[in-house]
Structures are given as structure tokens and as C-alpha cells.
Amino acid sequence: MRRPLRRDARERRDKLLAAAQREFAAHGVDASLEKIARDAGVAIGTLYRHFPTRLDLLMAAFQPRLQEFLDGANKALEMNDPWEGFVYYLEHLFGMQAGDRGFNDFLSRRFTDSAETERIHDEMCQQIVDMLTRAQEAGEARCDITLADIVNLIWSNGRIIEATSATAPNAWRRYLYLMLDAYRAERAHPIPEPPMTYEQLYDAMVHLSEAQ
């Protein structure tokens, strides 16, 4: 049974979380923990007392963003037109990637030793599959694409945002609308490579975490 935090501890914890949100948003999930502590006006030892691992801090800092995202996603599922829902979902997701580099990194990677992040990732994958299937069954999205193709899209959008955020902050949106034309059933041409399997996809996300 965890007793409530002492007042001073609570305050410093909050400052750390605020600083972490800023730093992760600006520099991605590999941001310097020492800089976060400095920004929070707190000693590095204090950061480690509250958050023994980087992942602990990450999860605490991203909780609100993730909730916000999941809420937005539900709206997409409630839309009547499957294609519109699909577009809305991706636009919402891309917009959040653009606004937060940490969220961007978080989406692209798997953190195998956190059951909590794994659960969130699984949930998002499920949402994407639902979205895509609905659009495919309505005959709007081409039938030869899978979850893995959408994850590829998320990865590549992440890169475009890294490149353009400082100079052309809306470039990702243009890229998305181009990509949507690639996904329409009416324009589909055969693709010479099979989709990635789920396992390949998973391994690739783990790989991104390991290669920093």
C-alpha cells in the first residue's frame, strides 16, 4: 500500500513531469535526463528517485497525451462514412505526431519490457485494423493493404515531420493527402511486394528502439 507523497515530493514530481513533457516533445524520447532535471530545477538524484528508469518517466509524462489521442480516435470510429473516418483518424494521428516529437518516437517503437506500453500499442494497432477494414469493406480503400502499410506510413510521416517541422510545419498534411490517393481502391495498381507480416512489423519496431 503506497502512502501519499509528501508535499515537497509531490511538487518536485510535478515539475519533473512538466519539464519531461517539454523536453520529450522537443527532442524525442531519447532526450537527456540530466537536462530534464536541470530544467525542472531539481537534482538528478531526485529525478532517479521518482522515476528509476527512463521508461517510468516516459509513461508518466505521456499518460495525458495518450488519453487525448485515444479519445480523438473514438470520434473517428463513430463517423458514418468509413473513408472519412479513416482520413480523420490519420489526420488526427499525424497532427499529434507533428506537435510532439516524443509522441512521434513513441508511436514508432516498441518497449518490450513495459507491459503497459505494449498494451497501448496493441490497442492502437487494433484501432487501425478496424478503421482500415471498415474502409475496405465499403470498397473505398484498396484491399491489398494491411496494418503494416499504415505503420510504414506512420514511420515515414515521423521522418517528414523531423525534417520539415522547422521550415514547413504543414508539409506532413500534404504528404498525407498524397498517400491517401495511394490507398484509394479506384486508383489501385498491383504491388510487386507482399505486405510485411505482423512479426516483421513487431521486430522492426523493437529494432528502432534498440538502435537508439
Add this chain to the structure above:
Amino acid sequence: MRRPLRRDARERRDKLLAAAQREFAAHGVDASLEKIARDAGVAIGTLYRHFPTRLDLLMAAFQPRLQEFLDGANKALEMNDPWEGFVYYLEHLFGMQAGDRGFNDFLSRRFTDSAETERIHDEMCQQIVDMLTRAQEAGEARCDITLADIVNLIWSNGRIIEATSATAPNAWRRYLYLMLDAYRAERAHPIPEPPMTYEQLYDAMVHLSEAQ
């Protein structure tokens, strides 16, 4: 007037270049120079004597790759069908990106203090413009895309390769063929964002270099 290198100097220089090619290919243009020296069986001071800056080493190591690329590109320009040439060019480019992470990085960035790399980049941009214009004039590629869209494509392909090279080494090819469907003129849908200007594009490439 540069006199020829002493025999021992020439040998060590060659070993350094070979090690640099391996390391850059495996870890990108930010690979550790100390590791390159170690791999070459040479002291770090020797590396710096031959190549005072990272860019000097980079250029020396990439010269052959770049030549190889430019040769392949010429083939594309000689093809009769403009669309086929366009596809061939991109497939060739993507394949080289997939085989060499250093080349991949090199494509995405600008190194402002090297006239030589700037020249090469300018040349590639010109090739792309020629390629694209030809395909557009033949009515095969949609008219509302520009050089910047192709550079976006190169960036995003770079990211997909980073993610998938270890688990699904041909995933980039699937992505390319999907993207090609986005570029076809037939039944193109309007895009709500304007293309990036050349200046935005240039700044974005410089930005990628600075943020490591």
C-alpha cells in the same frame, strides 16, 4: 602541387577508406571516427592527418558510390517511356539507399560548407526535376507534384529502410509501388496543402544535418 603519398601513407589511407565505407554503410554518416580508425588498425591521429574533417572522409569514401549512382541515373534518362524511366530512377535510388545507410543520410542532408557536396546535390535535384517533368508532360505523372514531393519520398523511404532493413529487407519496394500509385495522373484527387518551396526544402535538409 601535391607530391604523391609515401607508400606507407597510401596503404593506411586505403585501409581507412575501406573501414569508413563499412562503418558509414552500417551506421550512417554520424558513425564514430574512433571506431573507423580502430577497424582500420590505425591510430586516431592518422585518421585526422589524412582527413582533417568528417566531411573530407565522407567525400573520399562516397566518391565511388556517387559515381555508381549517377551512372545508373543516366540509364533512366535514356529510357523511352517517361513513366518507366521515372520508376526505374526511383527504384534504383531506393535500392541504393537500402544498401547503404551512409548514402541514405547523405541524400537527405545538405552540408553547407562543402561546395563539392552541394554541387552533387544540385545535380541530383536537376535529374529529379527532369525525370518528373518528362513524366508529367507525357500525362502519366500528376501535375500538382514537385521536386519537394520527391524529396519527401526520399526522406520517408530512408526512415522505412532504417526500420525494416533487419527484418523485411524488401519492404521499401512495396512502399515505393504504393507511392507510385499516389503519383499517377489518372483520377488524382486535389491536395489541400501547397508543395514546399525550394527554399523550405533546402532549409529542411540543412536542419537534418544540424540536429544530428
Add this chain to the structure above:
DNA sequence: GCGGAAAGGGAGGTCGCCCTCACCATCGCT
């Protein structure tokens, strides 16, 4: 207001990277 538990602090060890420089080794011209 006091005592002990909870929390904070930050110096310091480790690592990998960049880059320099004073000294030593080697080559090759004569």
C-alpha cells in the same frame, strides 16, 4: 517542538565521443 522517516542533493565514477600535439618511426632521395 522533536525525532525519525521520507526526500533531496550533487559530487564522482564510467563511458564513448571529438580532436590536438609533442614526440617517435619510417621512407626514399641523394
Add this chain to the structure above:
DNA sequence: AGCGATGGTGAGGGCGACCTCCCTTTCCGC
């Protein structure tokens, strides 16, 4: 063969990151 120029070496200084641990400070219940 000998000597000067050319080239090689690697310790060492600087940096910024990670993480630990012991000592000090602060809180809060009694």
C-alpha cells in the same frame, strides 16, 4: 648509408551523457 621530411602514434583534455550513493535537509505525526 644517412638524413631530413613525411607520416604515425596515442595519451590526454574536454564534453555530455548515464547512474549511484552517502550525506544533508525537510516534512509531519505525535
